[in-house]
């Protein structure tokens with residue numbers, strides 16, 4: 001399918017609210033059974049008095065074929081869904097099922113939100129707005145003249161785009177798969193001529209971290225099942241802010257090490273809330289309140305900790 005780009009910079013283009021409509025949306029991806037995003041959307045809809053159902057479309061339960069992603073997008077449109085969120089491994093693959101791409105989703109090469117308004121499937125990316133909104137709320141006016149980012153996958157593309165869009169002067173991207181860092185830097189650099197975007201080997205960033213304003217982790221290292229830190233904690237210093245996009249758990253080993261060093265720290269909670277709030281508005285046309293959603297997120301995290309404790313006692 002030939003994709004059209006939406007004209008101009010991507011505003012969040014909400015639909016006209018319709019109070020009588022029951023919204024049906026879903027999350028397409030793999031390993032999403034425990035995602036907190038459905039609950040975040042439904043809690044915000046309840047608060048706003050909006051009829052809203054958020055379903056999981058789990059590729060694992062459907063035979064684990066990522067290649068079906070675009071077909072599932074078209075099926076959701078036919079079945080009357082209002083929209084979809086999309087996650088790993090489908091953020092690139094869904095693009096074959098779309099009619100249009102927002103300019104930012106096209107540049108960063110990943111779609112995490114699809115709207116089906118007016119018979120057209122349009123791909124957006126709210127991960128980057130979620131990250132930068134959370135960054136500004138959580139780290140306030142932290143400087144971004146020089147930033148080191150580890151990880152150049154789906155989340156990495158969104159974070160790098162967000163930082164450059166916000167005016168990062170010098171962004172170093174490192175990935176254990178060097179070609180990923182190189183292709184992300186090459187993809188983004190032409191769109192930000194006033195910034196320097198470079199790929200570096202993971203074993204060659206120590207010196208840059210020592211003088212950088214900030215460090216972002218967009219690798220899975222530190223999430224449940226992937227223990228450890230993506231960089232040596234000895235490289236952290238009090239003049240560095242540290243952001244981790246991982247939110248399962250919120251307190252990663254990197255976040256803990258950074259706190260101990262006296263760094264300003266941002267965990268992955270605000271990004272996941274920010275992407276959800278922006279997607280909710282795209283789906284419904286009704287603004288979501290990120291502060292209420294953040295409170296709902298923390299309630300859900302606490303509840304899941306209690307469930308785990310109860311489960312371990314049984």
Ligand SMILES: NC(=O)C1=CN([C@@H]2O[C@H](COP(=O)(O)OP(=O)(O)OC[C@H]3O[C@@H](n4cnc5c(N)ncnc54)[C@H](O)[C@@H]3O)[C@@H](O)[C@H]2O)C=CC1
Nearest residue numbers: 151152153154155156175176177219220223245268271272
């Ligand atoms: N807070 C939020 O809203 C979001 C958080 N995430 C989290 O971000 C993490 C990454 O997710 P995705 O980008 O979708 O995964 P991905 O698989 O697309 O990308 C991960 C990248 O990290 C690289 N990598 C792995 N180990 C590394 C290491 N030791 N050093 C350097 N690079 C390494 C991989 O080669 C890959 O390029 C996950 O933990 C996910 O849960 C993802 C999306 C949104």
Ligand SMILES: O=C1C[C@@](O)(C(=O)O)C[C@@H](O)[C@@H]1O
Nearest residue numbers: 035036037085086087112127
């Ligand atoms: O990648 C992510 C995380 C997510 O999949 C979740 O499960 O919370 C929700 C997606 O919208 C987002 O882009």
